[in-house]
Amino acid sequence: MNTSTELGHFSTDLPYLAFGSGKPLVYLAGFTMTHTVPQPGAQRRTAARMVAxxxxxxxxxxxxxxxxxxxxxATMSDVAAEHAEALRDRFGTPVPVLGHATGxxxxxxxxxxxxxxxSWLVLAGTAHSLGPVARRFHRDLLEAAGRGRSAMHRAAPALTRNRLLQLLLMVPLWIAGRFDPPxxxxxxxxxxxxxxxxxxxRGRLGEVRVPxxxxxxxxxxxxxxERFHETADGIPGAQRxxxxxSGHAITTKPAFFHDVLAFLEGP
Incomplete structure (x- = not known):
């Protein structure tokens, strides 16, 4: 397996870290506090395992x-336009795109x-709009960042509906946030x-015309x-x-890789 890496920027200044060689697959990452690629060390090793x-x-x-x-x-339409220009300039032909969460x-x-x-669209942990837990977490992140603090402990309701477990999870999440502030x-x-x-x-899902x-x-x-199934139902021919x-972090599951590759390599 070729594990070489290439650090670079697309024409619209989107940063990328390319792993391996062969057919292109664009992997749009989930939310990060900074708009950078994984740094050398633990971050980059984790990213490499996620795409291996x-x-x-x-x-x-x-x-x-x-x-x-x-x-x-900036709107999501503005962000998509930047990505479209970047992919058009880099590849000159349609490519498979995999996006997780915000990506x-x-x-x-x-x-x-x-x-x-x-050419092919893979959506992981994503729907036509944010749900109430995600909206609340986003508000917490913004409010805390304005005070120079992390709100990662507020992610506990996204991980479990058990109130006791939420309280227990807040402690390690709070500690992690202290070591990784915004x-x-x-x-x-x-x-x-x-x-x-x-x-x-949600009103435009029928416009998706790619597998x-x-x-x-x-x-x-x-x-x-509800949002997940509404999205799948609204996209013509979509598979789900x-x-x-599993929770939000499905992109490390062996079954996830199997299902995505079967889709990308299918008829």
Whole structure:
């Protein structure tokens, strides 16, 4: 397996970290506090493990984040347009796009408004709009970042509905947040959270014309089952997979890699 990496930027300044070699697969990452690619060390090793099965299957995976300096007030349509220009300039032909969580929101907007750059669409932990738990968590992140603090402990309701477990989880999440606070200049983070907060394409799902696979953990409280199934029902011919005992972090599951590769390599 070729595990070489290439650090670079697309033409619209979107940063990417490409793993392996072969057919391109664009991997739009979930929400991050900074618009950067995984840094050398533990972050990069984690990212490499997340894409290793795709690399082994003969893909060059472009782990992609949003553009640094994203202005507050930018819409998800603006973000998708930047991605479309980047992919068009880099590849010149439609490519498969996999988006997780926030990256999935971008991927869905991209497929609706710029279908000519997408050949296959994979949406993980994503729906046509944010659910109530995700909206509340986004508000907490913004409020805390304005005070220079992390609100990662507020993610507990996204992980379990058990109130006792929520309280127990808040402690390690709070400690983790102390070691990974938001950047002093959190304007990029704010811009992305506000753009996704306004994201709602439920009335445009029928415009998706590329083969689409949606995947969700049944215990994912950020991506509600109602929104997930509404999204799958609204996209013509969309396939869906749910993992009964999984939450939001399905992108490390062996079954996830198997199902995505079967979709991408299918007829």
């Amino acid at each position: 099965p795709f690399v082994a299957a003969g893909y060059q995976v472009y782990w992609t984040n949003r553009r640094p300096g994203m202005p507050v007030g 999935g929101s971008i991927a869905l907007q991209l497929a609706i408004e710029n279908p000519e750059v997408v 950047p002093k200049d959190h304007s990029d983070m704010k811009a992305m959270l506000l753009a996704e907060g306004a994201f709602d394409v 689409t696979l949606l995947l969700r953990g049944a215990r994912d409280y950020l991506c509600t089952p 997979v749910e993992y009964p005992r």
